[in-house]
Amino acid sequence: MKIRLTLNGKKVEGEIKADTLLLDFVREKGCYSVKRGCETSNCGLCTVWLDGKPVLSCSVLAARADGHEITTLEGLQKESEEFADFLAKEGADQCGFCSPGLIMNVLAMERELVNPTMEEVREYLAGNLCRCTGYAGQIRALENYLNRKKEA
Incomplete structure (x- = not known):
């Protein structure tokens, strides 16, 4: 499946599997500030903004970000x-x-x-x-x- 989104102000696209996490997608795109810490959505290390609101990227499928704006620390x-x-x-x-x-x-x-x-x-x-x-x-x-x- 192909997704397109805006990552830190730049249009990006990528081929993903249906179960790809947003955390893994943004790290593949070079956003290494986003970290995997607990694997249970409890530590906050994977926080990114989805359309300006904080979300835990370890709990969001990358497909959900299709067409949206994602901001990581690299963009701020x-x-x-x-x-x-x-x-x-x-x-x-x-x-x-x-x-x-x-x-x-x-x-x-x-x-x-x-x-x-x-x-x-x-x-x-x-x-x-x-x-x-x-x-x-x-x-x-x-x-x-x-x-x-x-x-x-």
């Missing part, structure tokens, strides 16, 4: 650098394996929620697992990142 480098700097300043990027999925969700959350409370932030990001940290540094980075506009 400028936007992501700012939050990544906040993570680094708080020492919250220990191994960095979970960072791409977290960053994808933080950027989506920022677009979707206006002045979110920390409870809303925690709820929005509940599906992002980190095996290195206790989340304290990530939460500090996130608070500083969300407050950056107020302080400017």
Whole structure:
């Protein structure tokens, strides 16, 4: 089966099997920020945007993306650098394996929620697992990142 979609602003197409996961398709197209972590849709490492909304690409068939727009971290480098700097300043990027999925969700959350409370932030990001940290540094980075506009 052939699919055509927009990947990070570029038209791409590919021949897929009916059971090809979106995660595998975007990795085949060079988007290595999208990672396989848990195989159970629970860790957030495989987060991409489908038409601007975060989805777990390990749970989405590539065929579902036919005709749609997919965005990965590679397509959001400028936007992501700012939050990544906040993570680094708080020492919250220990191994960095979970960072791409977290960053994808933080950027989506920022677009979707206006002045979110920390409870809303925690709820929005509940599906992002980190095996290195206790989340304290990530939460500090996130608070500083969300407050950056107020302080400017």
